[in-house]
Structures are given as C-alpha cells and as structure tokens.
Amino acid sequence: MTESDALGWRSIADLIGDQPDAPVALIGAGLNERSLTPGRCDLGPKAFRAVLPRFSTYDVETGAELSTPIHDAGDIPLKAVVPADAFAPVRDAIAAQSARSLTVLIGGNNAITRPGVHGLGLDRVGVLTLDAHFDLRDTDQGLTNGNPIQALLEDGLDGRRISQVGLAPFANTRRAHDKAKAAGISVRTARDCREQGLAAVVAHELERLSALVEVIYVDFDIDVIDRSQWPASPGARPGGVPAHAFFDATRVIGAHPKVKAVDLTEYDPSLEIGDLGALTAGRWFCELLAGFETR
Numbered sequence: 001m002t003e004s005d006a007l008g009w010r011s012i013a014d015l016i017g018d019q020p021d022a023p024v025a026l027i028g029a030g031l032n033e034r035s036l037t038p039g040r041c042d043l044g045p046k047a048f049r050a051v052l053p054r055f056s057t058y059d060v061e062t063g064a065e066l067s068t069p070i071h072d073a074g075d076i077p078l079k080a081v082v083p084a085d086a087f088a089p090v091r092d093a094i095a096a097q098s099a100r101s102l103t104v105l106i107g108g109n110n111a112i113t114r115p116g117v118h119g120l121g122l123d124r125v126g127v128l129t130l131d132a133h134f135d136l137r138d139t140d141q142g143l144t145n146g147n148p149i150q151a152l153l154e155d156g157l158d159g160r161r162i163s164q165v166g167l168a169p170f171a172n173t174r175r176a177h178d179k180a181k182a183a184g185i186s187v188r189t190a191r192d193c194r195e196q197g198l199a200a201v202v203a204h205e206l207e208r209l210s211a212l213v214e215v216i217y218v219d220f221d222i223d224v225i226d227r228s229q230w231p232a233s234p235g236a237r238p239g240g241v242p243a244h245a246f247f248d249a250t251r252v253i254g255a256h257p258k259v260k261a262v263d264l265t266e267y268d269p270s271l272e273i274g275d276l277g278a279l280t281a282g283r284w285f286c287e288l289l290a291g292f293e294t295r
Helices: 041-054 081-097 108-117 148-157 174-183 188-195 198-209 244-255 276-292
Strands: 024-027 071-073 101-107 125-130 162-167 186-189 215-221 260-264
Touching: 024 041, 024 081, 041 101, 041 260, 041 276, 081 101, 081 108, 101 276, 108 125, 108 148, 108 215, 108 244, 108 260, 125 148, 125 198, 125 244, 148 162, 162 188, 162 198, 174 186, 186 198, 186 244, 188 198, 198 215, 198 244, 244 260, 244 276, 260 276
Parallel strands: 024 071, 024 101, 101 260, 125 162, 125 215, 162 186, 215 260
Antiparallel strands: none
C-alpha cells in the first residue's frame, strides 16, 4: 500500500512505475533546441510528472475509477540536442514500446513529433494534430519546432493521411495553407471546432484516417488552447479552443482503438502563471487514460 492509499487518496501517479507488461507507456522527451521562440520546453517532462500526484484516479462525472498500469520508460537524454540528432533516439524509443496499446510522449517542443511518427512506421501511420499552426515551414534552414509536418511530407508521408485541427486565424501564412491543400491534408480551423464542437471534429477526422491507415499518431500541440486558459506556450493565441473542449476531445482520442501513440508538445513551464500549465497537462493525461479505458 502506498502512502496515498493509506490516506484514502489514490492518484494517477500511483499507476506509474516500472511495469514491463503495462498496456500504456510514458516517455519524457524534453527537446528544446531550435525552437522558433526562446523558452524552456525541456522542463516539460519533469513538471508533468511532478503534478500527477495531485490528480485522483476517480472521475466523479462517470463514476469510473482509473486503474490502467503505466510503464514509465524514463526520459530520453536530449539536453542541448538539435532536432536532427534527436530523430533516432525518439524514433527508437517509440518503436521500443510497439507491443503496448498506447505510448505517451511528453515534450519538449514540437520537433519530437516527426521522429515519434516514424516510430510507428511511416508506411502504415496516419497523423492527427491539435495545433494552432500548420508546422509547414520550409526545412532548408534545418529542422525546428515549426516544420515537423513539412518534414514528414518530405519523408514521404501522404498528405491525405494527415488531419490538422484547431488552426488559428492570423497565426499562419497563405503559403502554408496552400501547401496543406496541395498535399491533400484535411484542414479544420478553430472556427470549425467552435461551431461544430472540437470533439465532433476530432471524431470525424479519426474515422477518416482510420479508413486509410493501420495506426494513428496524435500530436497534442497544447498551444491550440485559448491563451487566457493556457499561457504556458509561447505560440498560444487568444481565441483558441477552450480547455474543456480540449479535454473532451482528448477523451475521444484516447478511446479510439487505432490511436497507438500521442505526444504533448510546446508546454513551457517557465511561462507558468501559478501552476495552471502543469494542472492542465495533468488533467489532459487523466482524460487520455479515461478514454483509453473505454476501448
């Protein structure tokens, strides 16, 4: 019995440990180099783990008690590593967990998404992003957190196997939008999400991808959330999706049987106001697990 059990408080952190047979794995990937805006996304995995004891395993809205064991696969050593050199370590870390039903990668900046996708196998994967940005900047000046989707297209990923949800007005360029349309990427804007409901948009895109691929990788670039509710990302903008809608969509994603790996990116603890960022990231993880347990 853990100390929290003895106090009558079983937390999400109590589900995590060295559990080789667990269906879910957790990996830290604090990549921070070559970010387009200076910050400390490398602090994300540590801050994320530190907040989990504050979350109960009990969901008062559904009456469900989370119980899925989670294997903590540790952190990938990425201090002062540029995205190009981080490719193999991140890809291999995801591939090493291939026997599990779900792998959760905690960033770190958005450059971890490209190798994470490769870890599932480029020939069989679809990609869903919840992101305010296209991430289709050119790669001629190297890999950054602003071009993982562009890099994946150049790697050979068919654009029709990509869905981008939550794109914000006045935060992207016409050129990036034209690139997305030319590649066949499904583009769903922040307005689409507001008018149709983020969870409904995500459910539709998951089904669209499911008809095309064996497995799905989801990039939760957390700057998709409205900046007033999520200040802990330099790229978050006013008018993004509400936090409650983000949580609802996360539960839908966790429940989908083809979702094999997800990441959480662009969480910068140095921009915290109080502990809003850590608590939002922790709640996201709870919602992901709640969805997973309905599979």
